[in-house]
Amino acid sequence: MSTLLDVENLWVKFPSRQGVFDAVRGVSFTLGRERLGIVGESGSGKSMTGRAILRLIRAPGIVEADHISLEGVDLLKMSEKEMRAVRGQRISMVMQDPKFSLNPVMTIGDQIMEAYRLHSRASKREAFAKSIEMLEAVSIRDPFRVMRAYPHEMSGGMGQRIMIAMMLIPNPEILIADEPTSALDVSVQRQVLDIMDKLVKERGMGLIFISHDLNLVADFCDRVLIMYAGRIVEVCEADRLHEAKHPYTRGLLNSLPRLDAPRDRLEVLERDPAWAEAPSVSGRI
Amino acid sequence: MSDRQTLRDWLLTETPTSRRHAKLSALYHGWLTFRSNSMAMLGLAILVALVLTALFAPLLAPLDPFEQNLSQRLLPLGAENHLFGTDSLGRDILSRLIYGARITLYIVALVALIAPIVGLLVGTVSGYVGGWIDTVLMRVTDIFLAFPRLVLALAFVAALGAGIENAVIAISLTAWPPYARIARAETLTIRSSDYISAIKLQGAGPLRIITKHIWPLCISSLIVRVTLDMAGIILAAAGLGFLGLGAQPPSPEWGAMISEGRRFILDHWWVATMPGLAIFTVSLAFNLLGDGLRDVLDPKAGD
Amino acid sequence: MKMLEVKALNVWFGAGRDRVDAVKGANFTVEEGESFGLVGESGSGKSTILRAISGLAPQWSGGINVNGMSLGRRRPNAFYKTVQMVFQDPYASLHPRHSVDQVLGETLYLHGFRDIDARVVRLLDDVGLGQKFRFRYPHQLSGGQRQRVAIARALAPEPKLLLLDEPTSALDVSVQAEVLNLLADLRADHGLTYLMVSHDLSVVSHVCDRLAVMKDGEIVEVMDVAALRQMRATHPYSQQLLQASI
Structure with missing residues (x-):
């Protein structure tokens, strides 16, 4: 190993x-x-x-x-x-409470896309596609709706999955x-x-x-x-x-x-x- | 030396043996935190000096602050017998500043007693009781907040007559609304906490909850706010004095002294500058003290 | 003898369009000396059920009987002598500026006790803290010690029913483990009745004799702990909960 x-x-x-x-x-x-x-x-x-x-x-x-x-x-x-x-x-990190890790005044989609584009100079369209793919990877059923939602509309479990999705986008080791x-x-x-x-x-x-x-x-x-x-x-x-x-x-x-x-x-x-x-x-x- | 060491240990113990011991120990911990902030210590030192100056003004002042000597008017800094020079009537500026400390302290103490207490009462009652009482009290607060402070104070002084007491009342009346706002905001968060629920379950009434449980937590942030506002209060009092609506001549109030010196500001700058420096120093000292107190009194800070 | 009887209890927050029904038609009884879990x-x-019983949730309908007393909007002082509550977060349930002595002393004073000093000493011994903690402030205590103080406060009026x-x-x-052992000892020594809320089935099974499983404001199943241990839940949601807890 x-x-x-x-x-x-x-x-x-x-x-x-x-x-x-x-x-x-x-x-x-x-x-x-x-x-x-x-x-x-x-x-x-x-x-x-x-x-x-x-x-x-x-x-x-x-x-x-x-x-x-x-x-x-x-x-x-x-x-x-x-x-x-x-x-x-x-190296990515996922914290205990997703409420404190997500920006309350940005939609989830914007936050994931921003995280992605910070690391790879991708176009908006690419970032969007990648974000949808990531949300699907963490078993979020309706990724298009979630992309438009704000963090307070999410339950704790959803929030944590979104955090994991965000952390995984740059493909950390x-x-x-x-x-x-x-x-x-x-x-x-x-x-x-x-x-x-x-x-x-x-x-x-x-x-x-x-x-x-x-x-x-x-x-x-x-x-x-x-x-x-x-x-x-x-x-x-x-x-x-x-x-x-x-x-x-x-x-x-x-x-x-x-x-x-x-x-x-x-x-x-x-x-x-x-x-x-x-x-x-x-x-x- | 060993005696002092044991006193320190006694104060820093984790296991106090009596109510008094616990209180003293908590105070000492606060003092240690405060002491580590050197700027706050500087502020405290200036204020202690101010209090001592006011207390011992007759001993410290080289001359009578009211004694006029027209043959020695407008002497510059460092003149013989007049370290800070003299004003237009030949009065010793240093002596007047020293006596003026009494007036400044008097104003500060009165405002600091009235405004935060009114604010605390209004704010905590409003926040804890809620409902229409909250609405009424907060609208009244809004009305007071909507006026420019000095203008409102001017109106009060104009109605009540010029003089230090009326100036203090006017300043207090304009100063309480922000405290009421702070106290209400704090009360709203404290009201829903578990320890308030717990004391409710012991059958405690609203009066006890407000005075014994909510006040102690609001007071610390109010004290900090008061010390930070103190500069503004001194300036407001000086402003009223400057406009001739506060302390009346020949009283050596610092604002009134600036007002008098204004006429000579181009040729005899020190007449207005010296009281100005005094106001500046004391205001700064209060701000520094407030900053240090914030660290000590913040209820969210652990040990 | 029934210590607590809850009949068709509804609890809601807000009004009109914002109304949220937190509890819908809850029924259960707790016998004297029993330990019941939610x-x-x-x-x-x-x-929310606990808060409704203790009077901290003002909007409710239905019947709550405690020790033969039917409860209305306002709770008489006798109620607070019978029912006390221990809160979830020991870091939030103690006043940050009050020492242990003040917390217990004030509680005793409010319940009209005269021998406050002696009682504070005894309460601290009862919850296994001892005298050296008497004059400490909450920030000088660990989480477990704080929860012991909170338990001592709840025990101060000598209640019959403890809401946990x-x-x-x-x-x-x-x-x-220490706190659960303490709760078991106190129940045996003082003949207390417990109503305990928890999300942890193993904790509830350790403390309680019977339990009610709740979902979306409704009680879906009431069973005894023996059935729980044998995984004999009837309602599908309880079974799911049991599966997840293993």
């Missing part, structure tokens, strides 16, 4: 009055043409990892790493201008999805995941899927990194997640109520301070 |  992205010793630091806060602490992993899940609780640094790859951490936050290589080229050594060409073009389905109902969640799955497989993309939902990730991804306090505590194959060894992963799994296995009391996670101190496990292959 | 996707009207509006959906799973 070829390596698309290679991250080594990634740190994200936020200086504050009380001293430097390390949101991500020495994380290393590689991404091939696969679905890589990053799971953890809030504050574990999973979202920061995703943003750091695209260099989207705002000042005063600092990103440090030995290297973040996209097919052998270090993103950290790029100028801001070169980086803009990478964002969207080669890597898609980073940060909790793309947490704001959606379960039935819609499934549809959105299926669409992402199909696209990743058909186009041979690498997918980084960031989520707090262990079962979802176990179901959907190929490989999972489990993060705790800014570090990777465990790396495992997704279908073996339920055999995970680390007490943190085990604790998270056991604290979930289950339909098929009733329990009087849920297991409560006992946090061991040593987990936060232990060095990060490498997710490199 | 399940559905967003927009199904499940939270997705109390754990904004929390991490490990914190969710």
Whole structure:
């Protein structure tokens, strides 16, 4: 399997009055043409990892790493201008809530076409055709109507599919999805995941899927990194997640109520301070 | 030194042990945020200096601000015994500026008490109660907003008679509508929040909800707005003084002093410039302070 | 003895052409000491039912009986002593400028308690927070701690019926487990009746004895949790929901 992205010793630091806060602490992993899940609780640094790859951490936050290589080229050594060409073009990102990612006063069609024409100097007609094609690819039934609609007329699931369509137009090599389905109902969640799955497989993309939902990730991804306090505590194959060894992963799994296995009391996670101190496990292959 | 260290730790604790401790700790955190903004600290320093100047005016002023000496009129800057020169009646400008600080503070304090409180009352009641009360109150606010501020103040002063008190009333009457608007807008967002629903479920009435739950959240943005408006208020008071409708001679109000100096502005520029600089400095100080307070008081800011 | 009886409940927002019917003809009863769940996707009207019962949704018709009391437009104070609510988002349900002590103290004061200090201490112990949290402000608390404060506030008037509006959906799973355990303990200790709204079938099945499935403002099916666990839903929508939750 070829390596698309290679991250080594990634740190994200936020200086504050009380001293430097390390949101991500020495994380290393590689991404091939696969679905890589990053799971953890809030504050574990999973979202920061995703943003750091695209260099989207705002000042005063600092990103440090030995290297973040996209097919052998270090993103950290790029100028801001070169980086803009990478964002969207080669690495795309889908955020949690489509409401905040779409411009409320532009029609969806205009936004998709603008996104397309920013990256390829296509004519309006080409952009329109391409946009329709993309909306069809994310299983939107009536793409012509959706092109004319405004974001507020869309449901959450539709909005998220439109976001995915927009992100996929420039044909990126890597898609980073940060909790793309947490704001959606379960039935819609499934549809959105299926669409992402199909696209990743058909186009041979690498997918980084960031989520707090262990079962979802176990179901959907190929490989999972489990993060705790800014570090990777465990790396495992997704279908073996339920055999995970680390007490943190085990604790998270056991604290979930289950339909098929009733329990009087849920297991409560006992946090061991040593987990936060232990060095990060490498997710490199 | 170790004593101070423990006091600091006591103030910065995450686990306060009493109501007073928690309040002090919150205040100290606010102070630390404020202190990190050096421009705001400069503004605060200027204003503290202004207050001290006003308090100790008789001790600080080298001469009597009302004492006329026609043989020494219109002396330039740096003249003997008259650091900032003298005005057309030979009065010491520095002394008049120092005493004028009292009048400025008096105006500022009165307006700052009246306008935001009226605005807060109107705005929160209007926003929380809604319905026809909201409509009536907001239309009244619109009417006040539709007049140019100084013109309305002029009309009030003309009707009530010239003088500082009337100038303050006139300025306050024209200054409250924007505060009412802000307070209403804030109330509308606060009204529908879960914590207001929660206190409703404890059987709290509208009076308690407005005074204990909505006011504390509106007040911070109003305070910031007041400090930012303070410059405008000082200028409005000075404007009224300049037009002869505010403080009356021989009172050393800064606006009235500019008005007097206007006649000599070409040959004796300092007579109008010195009070002008004083107004400028104090206005700027209030603006800087307002900026710093915004960082401290913003309820959306976390810790 | 029935703790809650909802009969032909309609709830709507707006009027005339803008009228939106959020709940249409809902019927269900909750026995004393029982834990009842309302399940559905967003927009199904499940939270609206809670708001109608608590008096936060003013436009409704039908019958609501709580503990033998028939409810009208205005809720008497006795109602607030019987029914309390825990909100979904612990970050939005606490006043940002009020310390834990103020939140609980004011609630107790409004319900006419005299021994406020002693009760605040006891409430904090009840929800497993302890005294060191008493004078903290919401921004000094984690999500789980805030939700515990919100639960303490709901417990303050010693209610019989607790309305739980997705109390754990904004929390991490490990914190969710702690809060769900706490809710189970409190129900056992205080003999509470729960009406819980959730989109998560596994959470509802853990907390509740019976549940109603809602879709587009209507209750499509009422079943007990045993049937849910055996996947014996009769209505096609409930089956679909079950399939999606596995």
